[in-house]
Amino acid sequence: MENINNEEKIETKEYSKETIDKLLELIKKEKHISVISTALDLTDFEVLGLVHDLIEGGMNIIVKQYDDGFHLLNQGDTIDKEVSTYSFETDESNEFKFVAISDLRLGSNSQQLTILNDIYRKAYEMGIHNVIICGNISAGLQPITDTESNFIEDSQGQIDYIVNNYPRHEGITTYFISGKIDDKHISLKNINIGKRIAAERKDMIYLGEDVCDIKIDRVKMQVMNSKLSKTYTASYRTQQTLDAYRSEDKPDILLYGGLLQMEKYTYRDVTCISVPSVCATDKEMKTKRYANTIGAWYITVTTNEKGLLQNVNAINSPYYLTNKENLRDVNINIKNKSTKPNLDSASIETALHSYNYAKNGMSIDTYMAKFNISYKELQGLLYIWEMCGKSVEIVQNGNEMVFKKNIAKKINYSKVSPEELNCTEVLVVSDTHFGNIHQQLHLLNQLYQEAYNRGIKYALHVGDMTDGNYPIRPESPRQQFLHGFDEQVGYTVDMYPYVDGMETYYILGSHDESHYKNGQATVDYWVDRCRRDMTFLGQDTGQIEINAVKILLDHPGDGSTQSLSYKPQKRIEILESHNKPKIMLIGHYHKSYAFAYRNVQCIEVPALCSKTQFQQKKGLINSVGGYFLKIYSDSKGNIQYFEPEEILFSEKDFWDEAGKDKKKVKKLQIKQGIY
Numbered sequence: 001m002e003n004i005n006n007e008e009k010i011e012t013k014e015y016s017k018e019t020i021d022k023l024l025e026l027i028k029k030e031k032h033i034s035v036i037s038t039a040l041d042l043t044d045f046e047v048l049g050l051v052h053d054l055i056e057g058g059m060n061i062i063v064k065q066y067d068d069g070f071h072l073l074n075q076g077d078t079i080d081k082e083v084s085t086y087s088f089e090t091d092e093s094n095e096f097k098f099v100a101i102s103d104l105r106l107g108s109n110s111q112q113l114t115i116l117n118d119i120y121r122k123a124y125e126m127g128i129h130n131v132i133i134c135g136n137i138s139a140g141l142q143p144i145t146d147t148e149s150n151f152i153e154d155s156q157g158q159i160d161y162i163v164n165n166y167p168r169h170e171g172i173t174t175y176f177i178s179g180k181i182d183d184k185h186i187s188l189k190n191i192n193i194g195k196r197i198a199a200e201r202k203d204m205i206y207l208g209e210d211v212c213d214i215k216i217d218r219v220k221m222q223v224m225n226s227k228l229s230k231t232y233t234a235s236y237r238t239q240q241t242l243d244a245y246r247s248e249d250k251p252d253i254l255l256y257g258g259l260l261q262m263e264k265y266t267y268r269d270v271t272c273i274s275v276p277s278v279c280a281t282d283k284e285m286k287t288k289r290y291a292n293t294i295g296a297w298y299i300t301v302t303t304n305e306k307g308l309l310q311n312v313n314a315i316n317s318p319y320y321l322t323n324k325e326n327l328r329d330v331n332i333n334i335k336n337k338s339t340k341p342n343l344d345s346a347s348i349e350t351a352l353h354s355y356n357y358a359k360n361g362m363s364i365d366t367y368m369a370k371f372n373i374s375y376k377e378l379q380g381l382l383y384i385w386e387m388c389g390k391s392v393e394i395v396q397n398g399n400e401m402v403f404k405k406n407i408a409k410k411i412n413y414s415k416v417s418p419e420e421l422n423c424t425e426v427l428v429v430s431d432t433h434f435g436n437i438h439q440q441l442h443l444l445n446q447l448y449q450e451a452y453n454r455g456i457k458y459a460l461h462v463g464d465m466t467d468g469n470y471p472i473r474p475e476s477p478r479q480q481f482l483h484g485f486d487e488q489v490g491y492t493v494d495m496y497p498y499v500d501g502m503e504t505y506y507i508l509g510s511h512d513e514s515h516y517k518n519g520q521a522t523v524d525y526w527v528d529r530c531r532r533d534m535t536f537l538g539q540d541t542g543q544i545e546i547n548a549v550k551i552l553l554d555h556p557g558d559g560s561t562q563s564l565s566y567k568p569q570k571r572i573e574i575l576e577s578h579n580k581p582k583i584m585l586i587g588h589y590h591k592s593y594a595f596a597y598r599n600v601q602c603i604e605v606p607a608l609c610s611k612t613q614f615q616q617k618k619g620l621i622n623s624v625g626g627y628f629l630k631i632y633s634d635s636k637g638n639i640q641y642f643e644p645e646e647i648l649f650s651e652k653d654f655w656d657e658a659g660k661d662k663k664k665v666k667k668l669q670i671k672q673g674i675y
Contacts, residue, residue, distance in 0.1 A: 278296070
């Protein structure tokens with residue numbers, strides 16, 4: 001090292017961008033200054049002077065002094081806090097397709113690299129070229145007292161691991177923002193791992209910290225990772241975010257990561273999609289009682305000829321089981337944990353290879369003799385196997401100690417193509433309230449007409465078919481144009497849409513039951529008897545299997561809440577684990593909401609009745625519309641892909657109490673292809 005008091009060496013000098021870039025590239029990993037000065041053909045003084053200028057300019061370069069001299073390490077450049085913007089264009093069909101994932105936590109013991117690889121494989125097979133990550137690509141930095149959460153503890157180790165192990169598929173580009181967990185690298189070490197990863201992986205583009213605005217033609221989409229903690233009520237955080245937008249700031253689509261949940265709904269004219277995790281439930285989730293849904297969304301955004309949003313089709317793909325041995329194929333750097341043994345007799349590669357020779361029931365003396373290792377070294381091997389997800393114990397068997405391999409049951413995580421599965425399409429409606437002045441029969445007809453156009457054979461009605469009879473409500477008669485059992489049920493039999501080849505299965509709700517309570521008149525008996533295309537499943541609840549998929553129809557009787565998910569969550573939680581359906585359809589609340597919870601695909605079905613006087617007084621949400629469901633399932637009824645298509649109508653579509661709906665609507669009747 002040259003004498004730094006030699007003033008003749010000190011001079012002001014401008015350095016080229018090429019020299020600066022080369023310096024920053026060299027010190028991505030810690031290096032001795034002599035190595036750097038030789039590579040740049042500069043003196044040690046010049047290197048230190050250049051580094052000083054870069055530090056003054058905002059670069060976070062660390063200069064360390066050891067016994068052998070100075071070492072340099074670039075711990076990140078200046079952090080850009082501004083919201084970034086990125087633009088995409090649709091294809092010739094005016095479509096933009098992408099996969100949305102979140103919370104990968106790579107480098108943690110909860111990572112699911114197997115599932116992540118499977119998601120990329122499916123995207124490649126489906127011809128999807130874009131993947132968007134809604135934050136938390138890394139495991140982050142844990143407190144020094146936490147030695148269990150991560151198998152890679154330091155920032156550079158996680159960067160290297162992601163760069164080397166993240167899936168690569170020709171033609172697929174990954175776009176990602178950082179999230180709350182990734183930000184620990186910034187707050188604790190001032191390292192922006194997003195920029196570091198993108199610098200080394202040309203197929204990965206960093207979109208910014210925590211939030212990014214994306215334009216698809218003229219469609220505004222915002223990608224966000226939650227800075228706030230997860231709440232029990234699944235929809236609370238996303239609704240809170242949407243409520244905070246000024247009208248002029250609202251995006252058309254919101255992708256929300258960090259909440260470990262899978263939901264899709266429309267609120268304040270924004271299509272909101274919560275993006276689930278691709279990691280197993282970890283210690284923190286268990287401690288804080290966080291529900292963790294694992295999977296991906298396969299999304300198609302369609303625009304019109306003006307480039308404005310026309311439709312958002314989103315297929316969710318849940319993974320119900322995680323891989324407990326997911327670390328077995330990863331490269332583990334022993335230097336990342338000081339507690340790991342340092343074995344002189346075997347490298348990590350050798351240790352993993354030697355695992356295959358440790359047969360179940362083999363004497364450990366035989367094994368140690370074969371590899372010429374001591375018992376202490378064998379303990380080190382056992383530790384490495386454990387860290388790599390390979391559980392092996394040493395147990396007593398008679399007079400000798402033998403290996404006991406705990407081989408996990410093989411689970412197939414690979415999803416087949418949707419084309420290889422049973423595809424079931426179903427129309428779902430609810431709360432028609434026939435006889436109420438706010439009924440919207442013409443909109444029900446539109447949905448059945450569309451179902452016919454799509455070739456759908458199954459329709460499900462989730463209760464409150466009629467408006468009922470409520471003598472205790474003085475205002476009730478004034479809100480009805482049909483009164484009593486005979487008028488309302490007769491109207492239902494005569495006017496409910498009929499489509500050749502389509503069967504409607506229905507349950508009854510509290511409004512329908514009021515006829516029975518007031519005179520033991522049975523809506524179920526008469527509709528089922530008079531309409532051969534309509535089948536009664538039960539009062540308040542009913543179950544049906546279509547292509548082996550168990551579907552539960554549920555019509556509660558309690559009050560509503562402003563939160564979209566709270567009541568459905570409570571309904572799912574009372575289900576017995578061994579008897580849960582694959583799909584649960586909930587009526588009564590007049591809301592529209594789709595989410596996955598406790599391995600159940602749940603739909604809160606909107607009404608086909610505009611806002612009533614009662615709802616207006618209570619300040620309740622009233623969504624009007626229905627759902628078309630596409631269910632991709634195997635022969636056992638297990639759902640691998642699920643597409644809930646929400647159809648909502650607005651006030652301009654409604655016919656009010658002036659009489660159009662009760663006087664001018666004709667019965668939709670399609671027979672033998674004639675409408």
